Amino acid sequence: MQYRRILLKLSGEALMGAGSHGIDPDIMARIAGEIHAVAAAGVQTGVVIGGGNILRGAGLASNGMDRVTGDHMGMLATVINALALQDALEKAGSACRVMSALHITQACEVYSRAGAVSHLEEGRVVVFAAGTGNPFFTTDSAASLRAIEVGAELMLKATKVDGVYSADPVTNPEATLFDRLTFDEALERKLGVMDTTAMVLCSENNMPVRVFNIFTAGLLGRVVAGENVGTLVEPEISG
DSSP, X not given: OOOSEEEEEEOGGGGXXXXXXXXXXXXXXXXXXXXXXXXXXXXXXEEEEOOTTTOOHHHHHHTTSOHHHHHHHHHHHHHHHHHHHHHHHHHHTOOEEEEESSOOTTTSEEOOHHHHHHHHHTTOEXXXXXXXXSTTOOHHHHHHHHHHXXXXXXXXXXXXXXXXXXXOTTTXXXXXXOSEEEHHHHHHTTOOSSOHHHHHHHHHTTOOEEEEETTSTTHHHHHHTXXXXXXXXXXXXXX
């Protein structure tokens, strides 16, 4: 494996499968199996998980709910997903800890950088829940922050498409897939890789991000092995 420590950003929607909400047990088991295989190969693995398969705080706010309340509800949705992923990972054979930015000590540990690094060094998969613990921040921003805090060598953004395209490939058949991009290019072209806060965090802290399709079985292991899969977004393109 090319990387010693990685951070995987997994959306809540990735857990739905063909459904419109909730968790598909078969999809969860497959994703957990791929994470386990990477961790078993010696790669220290952290995961930030979203909650969009259950609810979105921003969506609730757009329909009249207080934004802070909605975002806290969204954070709790990520905790539900994190606990489900922990269960699936442990069934696959990986030791796993859930660390939450909100204090829910009956269900999971409270996040601390030192604790997370210790778990990673001991070979445990760490699932980071509740985003940053603050409203108005996305789980993309949380993933960028956690990747930087724990010293990951690469952040992986798992999506439902093969990488970053020049336009939406679902609606525009002429859209082209980028092999590599800089964060500045992605921001200038408004390509929607992540929200602006997340991209600026990664750019300023030299955290490369590889965007790939989580629905294609086996890609996670290939990415961590160093294959040129999906789109690499980095501060500057070298070579």
